[in-house]
Amino acid sequence: GEDVEQSLFLSVREGDSSVINCTYTDSSSTYLYWYKQEPGAGLQLLTYIFSNMDMKQDQRLTVLLNKKDKHLSLRIADTQTGDSAIYFCAEKTGNAGNMLTFGGGTRLMVKP
């Protein structure tokens, strides 16, 4: 079955880079996603990467995908206090209904 795992917690200082890691098990996944959840709110799609890509950059966000190791990471450059949130990685599993399997989320705390 599919399984997506993330570390629970990450703390960084404002201005530093943050790297949030994720591992998955389904080698047939086609898309992998990063979502951000601020306190009491729904999930906001940050970025996604197609499985035939190694890297995707979007402003302060860089996604790296190592398909061989089934490892996905999200790097946030120049982390700001407003980046404090829970970050979820997810993979698209199967074809029916475009379902996603989510990791447990990584809580990022940015200290001033």
Add this chain to the structure above:
Amino acid sequence: SQTIHQWPATLVQPVGSPLSLECTVEGTSNPNLYWYRQAAGRGLQLLFYSVGIGQISSEVPQNLSASRPQDRQFILSSKKLLLSDSGFYLCAWTPGLLNEQFFGPGTRLTVL
């Protein structure tokens, strides 16, 4: 542009009472719709998904049910709530052929 609404935003219900949470999507047609539950401090669990009116797939056996009476309306229900039904319920949609899921603002349910 497309928007997704959830109602109510918060709800406190006694054990054994019924439940009805509503999700509506605007600006699109024939979306895939999803209900997730997020327990406190944990990741997302997919509860139900629907690819069309009257078509509901359940991911986990539980005390809840879902219905899709209209193309852009997805309802989560229970006849008798349990304490373990407490959590943050998120509705999401995706266009039929694309992969990103867009989330609503969520409903926080507390069962006492």
